[in-house]
Amino acid sequence: xxxxxxxxxxxxxxxxxxxxxxxxxxxxxxxxxxxxxxxxxxxxxxxxxxxxxxxxxxxxxxxxxxxxxxxxxxxxxxxxxxxxxxxxxxxxxxxxxxxxxxxxxxxxxxxxxxxxxxxxxxxxxxxxxxxxxxxxxxxxxxxxxxxxxxxxxxxxxxxxxxxxxxxxxxxxxxxxxxxxxxxxxxxxxxxxxxxxxxxxxxxxxxxxxxxxxxxxxxxxxxxxxxxxxxxxxxxxxxxxxxxxxxxxxxxxxxxxxxxxxxxxxxxxxxxxxxxxxxxx
Numbered sequence: 001x002x003x004x005x006x007x008x009x010x011x012x013x014x015x016x017x018x019x020x021x022x023x024x025x026x027x028x029x030x031x032x033x034x035x036x037x038x039x040x041x042x043x044x045x046x047x048x049x050x051x052x053x054x055x056x057x058x059x060x061x062x063x064x065x066x067x068x069x070x071x072x073x074x075x076x077x078x079x080x081x082x083x084x085x086x087x088x089x090x091x092x093x094x095x096x097x098x099x100x101x102x103x104x105x106x107x108x109x110x111x112x113x114x115x116x117x118x119x120x121x122x123x124x125x126x127x128x129x130x131x132x133x134x135x136x137x138x139x140x141x142x143x144x145x146x147x148x149x150x151x152x153x154x155x156x157x158x159x160x161x162x163x164x165x166x167x168x169x170x171x172x173x174x175x176x177x178x179x180x181x182x183x184x185x186x187x188x189x190x191x192x193x194x195x196x197x198x199x200x201x202x203x204x205x206x207x208x209x210x211x212x213x214x215x216x217x218x219x220x221x222x223x224x225x226x227x228x229x230x231x232x233x234x235x236x237x238x239x240x241x242x243x244x245x246x247x248x249x250x251x252x253x254x255x256x257x258x259x260x261x262x263x264x265x266x267x268x269x270x271x272x273x274x275x276x277x278x279x280x
Contacts, residue, residue, distance in 0.1 A: 002045075004042070004045070004074070005038070005041075005042075006074065006075065006078055007028075007038070008038040008039070008041065008042050009042075009067075009070075009071040009074060009075060010028065010071075010075055011024055011028050011030070011035050011038045011039065012038070012039055012042060012050065012067070012068070012071055013068065013071050013072065013075060014027050014028055014035075015035065015039065015051070015058060016058070016060060016064075016068055017279070019058060021035045021036055021039075027278065039051065042067075046063070046067070048061070048063035048064075048067075049061050049063065049064070050063060050064035050067060051064055076113050076116060076117070079113070079117045080116055080117050083117045083118055089118075089120055090118050090120060090121055090267055090268050090271045091118075091120035091121060091268060092120075092121060092122070092266050092267070092268040092269075093121070093122040093123075093124060093268070094121060094122070094123055094124065094142050094143065094266070094268050094269045094272050095124045095126070095140065095141045095142045095143075096123060096124065096125045096126070096141065096142070096143050096144070096145075096272065097125075097126050097127075097128060097133040097136060097137070097140065097141035097143070097144040097145070097146075098125065098126075098127055098133070098144065098145040098146075099127065099128070099129070099130055099133070099145065099146060099147060099212075100127035100128075100210075100211060100212035100213075101212045101228060101229065101232040102145060102229075102232060102257070103125065103127045103212075104212050104213070104232070104234075105231060105232040105233075105234070107125075107145075107276075107280075110275070110276065110279050110280065111123060111125070113279075114272060114275050117275075118268070118271065118272075121268045121271070121272070123272075126140070126141070127211075127212070128210075129182060129183070129185055129186055129210065130146035130147045130148070130186075130187060131185045133145075133146045134146055134260070137260055137262050138262040138263065141262065142261070142262050142265050142266065142269040143259065143260070143261050143262070143265070143269055143272060143273050143276075144259065144260050145158065145257065145258070145259050145276070145280075146257075146258055146260070147161075147187045147188075147229075147255050147256065147257060147258075148187075148255070148256045148258045149187060149255060149256070150256075151256050151258055154260055155256070155258035155259070155260060156258060156259040156260070156261075156273075156277065157256055157257075157258055158257040158258060158259050158276075158277065158280050159256075159257050159280065160254055160255070160256055160257070161229035161230060161231060161232075161254055161255050161256075161257055162229070162230045162254050163188070163191055163227050163228070163229060163230070163251075163252040163253055163254055163255060164227070164228060164229075164230045164233065164239050164240070164252070165192075165225055165226070165227060165239070165240040165249050165252065166219060166225065166226060166227070166228050166233050166237050166238060166239055166240060167180070167219045167222070167224060167225030167226060167237070167238065167240060168219075168222045168225070168238065169238065169240050169241070170222070171222060171224065171225050172225070172240065172247050172249065173247070175202060176202040176203055176204050177196065177201060177202070177203040177204070177224075177225065178203070178204060178206040178223065178224035178225065179192055179193075179203055179204065179205050179206060179207075179224045179225060179226060180206060180207040180208075180209070180215055180218040180219060180223050180224035180225070180226050181205060181207075181208055181215075181224075181226055182208065182209065182210055182215065183208055183210060187255055188226065188227045188228060188229075189227075191227050191252040191253060191255070192226060192227040192252060195227075195249075195250035195251065195252045195253070196250065198250055199250050201250070205224075206223050206224040207223045207224055216234055216236075216237065219237050220236065220237070225240060227252045229255060229257075257280075259273060259276065259277065261273050
């Protein structure tokens with residue numbers, strides 16, 4: 001009988017999800033060389049190449065893409081089996097607050113897997129601006145995933161996100177840049193305005209919406225450009241190069257994605273927090 005190591009498949013999945021063998025090693029509690037060796041053994045066992053170098057990260061080969069799909073399903077089944085036989089099954093309601101762009105781009109698959117592993121947990125997910133998520137922790141939310149420019153000891157740093165300009169490059173030619181943004185208090189809006197003010201670039205707000213799908217629709221309609229975290233940019237929206245149509249756009253920097261868990265949170269909320277930390 002031929003068997004694939006679940007540990008090796010989990011390391012392989014971590015490398016793809018994190019884009020780094022070093023970060024995958026930190027998640028798995030192993031060294032970077034150990035992760036690399038696991039992947040080489042997988043390739044030797046299957047007789048195919050799974051990854052290719054792409055810049056500072058990795059890209060899946062066609063065979064790697066196939067294995068990644070199998071790995072996700074096999075690991076999900078493994079997690080479901082363990083959860084089924086836990087002495088006390090986790091149950092209850094968890095109120096999760098999250099910014100709408102991350103709810104759209106990062107969490108549907110992760111939350112779907114969590115719901116399969118812990119079917120007795122009811123998830124109540126609310127999208128809002130980070131400032132509202134932070135103020136509502138404890139009263140409205142058991143867990144929040146929010147954006148922060150500076151972290152403190154209450155924050156669990158999930159990842160640091162590069163911010164990029166997105167929208168139609170043709171709009172950059174306009175003397176006064178049109179911006180589509182969320183209301184005041186949004187970090188993306190603040191970074192966009194601050195970076196343009198820094199180089200004395202005129203701009204105007206042409207569209208405002210709290211909802212990510214509304215902003216995406218405005219970008220599709222060429223109402224303006226905006227700033228987003230790179231990992232949240234929809235496939236249908238273009239990232240604008242730093243030098244677009246001869247005009248240099250200022251770098252909007254980066255931002256921290258943090259998690260906070262309310263004091264006295266239930267075991268279900270703690271379980272979800274651990275699940276999100278391990279998979280985002």
